[in-house]
Amino acid sequence: MVAKAFTxxxxxxxxxxxGALSIPEPTRAQDVGYYEVPKGDGPHDVAPAPDGTxxxxxxxxxxxxxxxxxxxxxxxxxxGEESAPHGVIVGPDGAPWVVDGGLNxxxxxxxxxxxxxxxxxxxKNDGANLNTAAFDGSGRISFTGxxxxxxxxxxxxxxxxxxxxxxxxxxxxxxRNA
Numbered sequence: 001m002v003a004k005a006f007t008x009x010x011x012x013x014x015x016x017x018x019g020a021l022s023i024p025e026p027t028r029a030q031d032v033g034y035y036e037v038p039k040g041d042g043p044h045d046v047a048p049a050p051d052g053t054x055x056x057x058x059x060x061x062x063x064x065x066x067x068x069x070x071x072x073x074x075x076x077x078x079x080g081e082e083s084a085p086h087g088v089i090v091g092p093d094g095a096p097w098v099v100d101g102g103l104n105x106x107x108x109x110x111x112x113x114x115x116x117x118x119x120x121x122x123x124k125n126d127g128a129n130l131n132t133a134a135f136d137g138s139g140r141i142s143f144t145g146x147x148x149x150x151x152x153x154x155x156x157x158x159x160x161x162x163x164x165x166x167x168x169x170x171x172x173x174x175x176r177n178a
Contacts, residue, residue: 035072037065047088047096049111055096057085064088064098064109077114079107087132092139099130099143106133106143125149 037043042060049055054067058076062083066075079085084102091097091108098107104127105120121128128145135141143151 033069035067035069035074037067037074038076041065041076044085045087047090049090049096050094051111055088055090057088057098059084059086062102064096064107066096066111077109077116079103079109079116080118083107086130087143089133089135091135091141097133097135097141099133099145101128101130101145104128104130106130106141121149121151 037056037058038061040061041056041058041063043065044057044059046054046056049066052069054069056065056067057063058065061076062079062081062085063076064079064085066077067073068075079098079100080103082102083100085098085100085107087099088096095111096109098109100107100118103118103120104125105118107119108117109115110117121130125145127147128149129147130143130145133141133143145151
């Protein structure tokens with residue numbers, strides 16, 4: 001009798017625990033929108049801007065695009081001859097920062113004036129195949145290239161902080177630029 005009561009109590013406890021641990025329904029996007037961008041742009045990466053617009057890299061066309069989702073309007077900024085922008089992020093200054101494999105440079109575009117500033121990698125790093133960038137909490141931009149390059153620089157004073165190369169075993173050798 002005690003064994004049956006214990007078994008029933010255990011079954012009720014397990015059923016209650018399973019109910020309490022049930023997985024909630026997945027969250028769903030409220031609105032999904034699709035937007036046309038100019039043919040031939042070859043959009044690659046996107047980054048939402050603080051004003052609600054969306055920056056994108058047009059890798060095939062060498063452009064940085066700015067999409068206004070409210071209107072669908074696209075504004076394109078030509079980044080230069082041989083540009084092939086890969087990644088775009090919005091920096092702590094609110095501007096889009098682009099890693100451009102075609103220019104072998106980091107590119108910043110002023111969102112208001114459209115002024116373009118470029119920081120090319122040293123010639124010894126031609127073919128870095130720039131890929132992805134990120135800012136840390138102190139404003140340091142770091143980025144990678146698919147050839148195994150890693151770079152870190154402070155954008156506040158534009159002073160090079162050093163260049164490192166990722167080794168095949170995953171370690172990172174870091175040295176000062178001369």
